[in-house]
Amino acid sequence: MFELDAPIAQQAIAQLADHSPLIHCITNTVVQNFTANLLLAAGALPAMIIDPSECQEFAQVTDGLLLNVGTLHHQHCPTFFHAAENANRYATPWVLDPVAVGGLTLRTEFCRKLLSLNPSVIRGNASEISVLAGEATSGRGPETQLSANQALDAARQLATTIEGVVVVTGEHDLITDGHRTLKVSGGSVLATRVTGAGCALSALCAAFAALGGDRLHNVASACWMMSRAGEYAAEQAAGPGTFAVHLLDGLAQLRKMR
Numbered sequence: 001m002f003e004l005d006a007p008i009a010q011q012a013i014a015q016l017a018d019h020s021p022l023i024h025c026i027t028n029t030v031v032q033n034f035t036a037n038l039l040l041a042a043g044a045l046p047a048m049i050i051d052p053s054e055c056q057e058f059a060q061v062t063d064g065l066l067l068n069v070g071t072l073h074h075q076h077c078p079t080f081f082h083a084a085e086n087a088n089r090y091a092t093p094w095v096l097d098p099v100a101v102g103g104l105t106l107r108t109e110f111c112r113k114l115l116s117l118n119p120s121v122i123r124g125n126a127s128e129i130s131v132l133a134g135e136a137t138s139g140r141g142p143e144t145q146l147s148a149n150q151a152l153d154a155a156r157q158l159a160t161t162i163e164g165v166v167v168v169t170g171e172h173d174l175i176t177d178g179h180r181t182l183k184v185s186g187g188s189v190l191a192t193r194v195t196g197a198g199c200a201l202s203a204l205c206a207a208f209a210a211l212g213g214d215r216l217h218n219v220a221s222a223c224w225m226m227s228r229a230g231e232y233a234a235e236q237a238a239g240p241g242t243f244a245v246h247l248l249d250g251l252a253q254l255r256k257m258r
């Protein structure tokens with residue numbers, strides 16, 4: 001396992017700024033605004049579209065898709081499923097954020113069903129990744145009960161199953177395609193005191209997955225950008241409220257714009 005090299009991440013960040021990928025986010029009601037602002041600050045373009053017919057149309061133009069089950073309602077499951085099918089039809093990378101799988105039945109069964117469509121990337125905390133890989137259920141909602149290292153074997157296995165990239169976030173982030181594993185250290189624990197940091201990172205993973213080149217490196221670069229911005233924000237912030245604002249500024253500075 002190797003730490004991601006800064007120059008690789010910096011190159012991916014520059015590529016993101018050049019291409020401004022359009023990211024379709026079907027995400028939970030808690031984090032919509034924060035996710036959209038975080039994508040904009042980092043250099044991508046967000047679009048939060050949920051009507052089934054509009055999702056169908058939008059699939060033809062979007063560069064990346066995020067499916068986040070944080071506030072899943074059973075009536076929305078077909079929309080999620082068709083969006084993933086359409087992404088596959090148009091070879092658009094899509095990211096699954098399995099918020100709180102394990103503790104709740106509908107989302108756990110539905111995320112397992114989505115695995116059959118081979119998400120390009122899965123980003124979750126250690127508890128979520130362990131459950132999706134088939135380990136005993138744990139977790140009491142969106143927060144993890146495990147460390148990232150404890151979920152590494154599960155992440156490798158899951159990445160092999162989906163033939164994609166799996167990201168386990170935590171005190172450090174682990175990014176694996178089942179064969180190679182990269183680590184991104186640092187960041188700030190204050191990110192866990194702001195709701196939606198993980199969800200927004202999943203959207204950023206979709207933006208980086210839309211870039212050409214090595215997807216493992218690109219997705220790890222999303223984690224690197226978030227961690228560096230988190231460190232900047234922690235230096236500036238008086239607490240979680242100002243941390244969230246400075247996190248956006250930190251991302252914008254990394255892409256060298258204000």
Ligand SMILES: Nc1ncnc2c1ncn2[C@@H]1O[C@H](COP(=O)(O)OP(=O)(O)O)[C@@H](O)[C@H]1O
Pocket residue numbers: 124125126142143144169170171172173186187188189190191192196197198199201226227
């Ligand atoms: N203990 C920690 N120290 C530093 N950064 C952390 C820590 N825990 C999580 N993070 C960071 O917070 C962000 C959200 O990750 P995480 O909290 O694991 O996701 P989720 O919100 O889905 O549970 C990631 O950028 C991750 O690196």
Ligand SMILES: Cc1ncsc1CCOP(=O)(O)O
Pocket residue numbers: 028030031070071099142194195196197198199200
């Ligand atoms: C609190 C909450 N409840 C349902 S979705 C959600 C947001 C979870 O965000 P994150 O996984 O990024 O902490």
Ligand SMILES: [Mg+2]
Pocket residue numbers: 099100124125142198199
């Ligand atoms: Mg989460």
